[in-house]
Each structure stands twice: as C-alpha cells, then as structure tokens.
Amino acid sequence: MQDSLLSIIYLVGSVTFIIGLKMLSAPTTARKGNLVAAAGMALAVFGTIFLYREGDTRLHNYGWIFSALVIGSVVGVLAAKKVKMTAMPEMVSMFNGMGGACAGLISIIEFNHMQHAGGAASVGMLLTIVLGLIIGSVSFAGSIIAWGKLNGKIKDKSFSGQHIFNLLILGVIVVIAAVLVGQFVPNLQTTLFYVLTALALVYGILFVLPIGGADMPVVISLLNSFTGVAAACGGFLYNNPVMLTGGILVGSAGTILTILMCKAMNRSLKNVLIGSFGGGSGSSAGGGAQQQGNYKEISINDTAVLLAYANKVMIVPGYGLAVAQAQHVCHELESLLEERGVEVKYAIHPVAGRMPGHMNVLLAEADVSYDKLLEMEQANSEFATTDAVLILGANDVVNPAAKTDPGSPIYGMPILEVEKAKAVIVNKRSMKPGYAGIENELFFQPKTSMLFGDAKQVLQQLATEIKQV
Amino acid sequence: MEAIWAFIQQHIDIFYIVILSIFLGIEVISRVPSVLHTPLMSGANAIHGVVIIGAIIVMGKAEPGNYVALILGFLAVILGTLNVVGGFVVTDRMLEMFKQKKK
Known part of the structure; x- marks a missing residue:
C-alpha cells in the first residue's frame, strides 16, 4: 500500500x-x-x-x-x-555546481557501500555509479570555475596545447572508467575510483578555464544539462522514476537551450568550446590592425538636449548597465522622457549581458513595462525611424563588423543595426574593446558620439539635466 | 557484453522513459521566447535538484556506525537542498518581476 x-x-x-x-x-x-x-x-x-x-x-x-x-x-x-539581480547568472551556476557535487557524492557513497558488501558488482550498477561520478564532478568543478569567472575572481587562462591536453585527460578518464566498470583489475578498484574522481574534477576545471567570460551562459547551460544527466544516473541506480524523468528532461531541455543560445550568437557549440583556444590572440591581432580612427565625445548637456527633443529614443542595454546597477535610474530617465512626450523603447539583443534574457530580468526589476522591450528583429525594423539610440554598456551586440568583416570572430552574428538611426550615443567607461576583445568601428562613425563614464552616474546626471531642459 | 544485454533487458522500461523524456524535453523547450531563457535555465536547474532524493535514500540507508557514509550523505543532502530550494527561489524572484509590471 x-x-x-x-x-x-x-x-x-x-x-x-x-x-x-x-x-x-x-x-x-x-x-x-x-x-x-x-x-x-x-x-x-x-x-x-x-x-x-x-x-x-x-x-x-x-x-x-x-x-x-x-x-x-x-x-x-x-x-x-x-543575491543582486546582476549576479543572477553566477548564482545559477553555483546552485548547479551544488547539484553536480550532490550527484558525485551519491556515487562515492554507493561505491563504498558496494565495496564493503563484497561479491561481484553488477556491471550496470557500476556503470551508472561511475557515470554519475564523472558527470557530477565535471559539472561541479566546471560550475565553480564559471561562477568565479562571472564574478571576476578567475581570469581566462589557457596554455598552448591545452586542447590536446584536455582531450588526453578525457581519454584517460574513459579508459579508467572502462577498466573500473569491467573490473579488469579487481584489487585496484578503490584506487582507480578515486583517481577517476580527481581526474574528473581536473577536467571540469580545465574544460571551463579557457572559455571566454562572454561564453559563460552557454557553458552554464551546458553544465546544467550535465547535472541533469548525472541526476538521471541516480534514477537508474535506485530505479527511481522521478529522478530519471526530472534528470533526463533537464538534460535534453538544457542541451536544446544551449544550442538555442549558440544559434543566437550564430556560432556552433564546438566553436564556443574549442574556438576559445588561440581565438584570443587571433582576434586581438585583428583588432589591433584595424584603424583606430577618431571618435567624438559628447557632453551630458548636449545628450540631454538631444534626447529631450527627440521623437523616439531607443535604449540598447548591455552588460555595462548590469555592472553599474543602473536599471532603476534608466527607468527614471525613461519616465522623464515619456513625460516630455518622447517615445522610449528598449532594444534587447538575445545575448546582451551575460545570459540570454539577462537584460529583460534586469529591466523588469526596475519596473520597465514589458511591451517597451523589443526583440532584435522588431528593434531593427524600428531603428530607421528612431532619432537617437542610447547604448548603455553594450558593445559586441552592436558591432557592425559582424555584418561587414568576414575575418572578425563575431562575423555572422545577428546584431542590432543601430547605425540606421539618426544619432547614436554610446555610453562606455572607456574605449576598451568589449568582451569578444575586438575593436568596434561603430564608435568611429560620424553619427556616433561617445559619452564616457559609469552608466549609473551618467544616467543620474542625464536625468537631472533633462529635468532642467 | 552479456551483462550489458541482460541489464538492458531488465530495465527496458527505463530505456523507454529515457528516450521519451529526451524528446519531451526538446519539444517543451523549443518554442521559448528568448526573454524567458534565463528563468527557464534557472527553473531547469532547480528541477535537476531531484538528485536530492538519491541523497536522502543514501543517507537513510547508512548504518548508524558508518561515519564516512553519514558525513558524505549529510553533505550531499545539504548540497541537494541548496540546489532545489535556492534554484526555485531564485527562479521565482526573477519571474516575480515579470509579473508585477505586466499590466
């Protein structure tokens, strides 16, 4: 019963x-x-x-x-x-890592249990235990690295030949796992098991370490589906249907989500995972070679006037907005402009920020109305009728090189075509290139003016100015 | 090899569940607006916290004297709970924001 x-x-x-x-x-x-x-x-x-x-x-x-x-x-x-809304992605990564660790620990305990019970272990049981261990450990170590990268504690690191080295470790993991499951060396089972644990952890670290911070969302989503599979291994082990369905569901849904994210950046998953090696040096060389033309700066006053007398303003938020915690001031600015009869909308690139939907969540926190957020296609069709575009800490998602320069690492990525608007104001902290590490020729176009400073401070000053215009 | 065949035979219903779940997951997700990618990832993250059930079983089966199993299991349950509770709460916080300004 x-x-x-x-x-x-x-x-x-x-x-x-x-x-x-x-x-x-x-x-x-x-x-x-x-x-x-x-x-x-x-x-x-x-x-x-x-x-x-x-x-x-x-x-x-x-x-x-x-x-x-x-x-x-x-x-x-x-x-x-x-947790602050801006730190949401790393929080998700952290929780994901906990799940992975949990799956790994279950495998360790069950393995010990099995060793003590003695007798020949069933191959199926051993296989699920070992799989759960490997996937859980990789997911745990990887998630912690992703967490550290997103909050800036860990820098991108890679050494030459790391790609081959990683494959080598993966190969060793597979071989040890096979020996373990096949029980070819019965005396060494326990030793092999812990060597395997250590290797899986090392692999998780090395797997995520060289991948650029901008690609972390994809990696987190991938690790998320890994943990799902690890949970499903537990389901196998205990013949437990909820664990199985829950785990597999997340495993497959996570994989699809990962692919959707890659598609939004017009890159393949392979490219994200492997392309990072050496990609860093290649792109910076390309960026350095590009013309460092002249850019013009614009003052807060002028920007305020420009925005206040525009008919339609489009705001393009990016990671800079998130870092500066400027979403509330941004909403305030929007209301001020609306009071003056200016139509204000937000153009949201699918991969703006560090996670798809990151900007939506952030702006939603500041009570920005849902229907003011335009998705990329919609925004692109409205730029032509826009008087002023205000770019807040976004860079790669508005880089025209994605359309014009086949040599660029982001070539082919759909972008927000802000240059169609009458005027473009770019708020950035400095001229430093964005996350992809490439120069943005948008900044040197005659239509574009640069407004340097921290997004929050700049927006506060803008709001004060607009009140006085 | 023999053992693997036997294993598959024994658990054939499980293989059905796995395969159907894979397709279900793909089907459920593929029509998601990009707005919801982050909350969805976070929600899925909370759901794979079902590992906690495994942790509870391990913990509940451990003999009272087996401190290694008890301590590791204890840790596993804590981590699993973190994953589940934290995951759902974070997701709810994200989605709460979508709600209030919906009107």
Missing part, C-alpha cells in the same frame, strides 16, 4: 516537472509553472523520506536528514533572496 502510494507520488512529481517546464516557457504562466514544479519536488522529497523502503526496512537517520534539509533550505533561501 505504502509502496504504491510512493509510486503515485513519483508519478505526480514527474508530471509536475513536465507541466512546470512547459508553463515556464510562456511569459504569462511562467511563475505558476515554477511553483508547480516546486510543489512536485516537495511532494517527491517528503514522500521519499516517509514512504521509501527497501525490502522491509524503512529509511532511518531522520535526525541527520532533517538537519541537512533545514541547513540547506536556510542557506539556499538566504543566498537566493540576497
């Missing part, structure tokens, strides 16, 4: 995950979808705690389980509530 109740709970849990994901993919139902999935998860977790039994023995160690649940919940809620 209890067994069948648990099966039904698991069934309900799996269905809530599917419905939750489905609802998450439409703006109106997204929030409810998240809650549906969360409810299903709670049901599955408590069902497991109270109803799970193996043979006739129920789970014990309730004290340990509940204290761990409480600690995890408190820390998780605090971290999630306290």
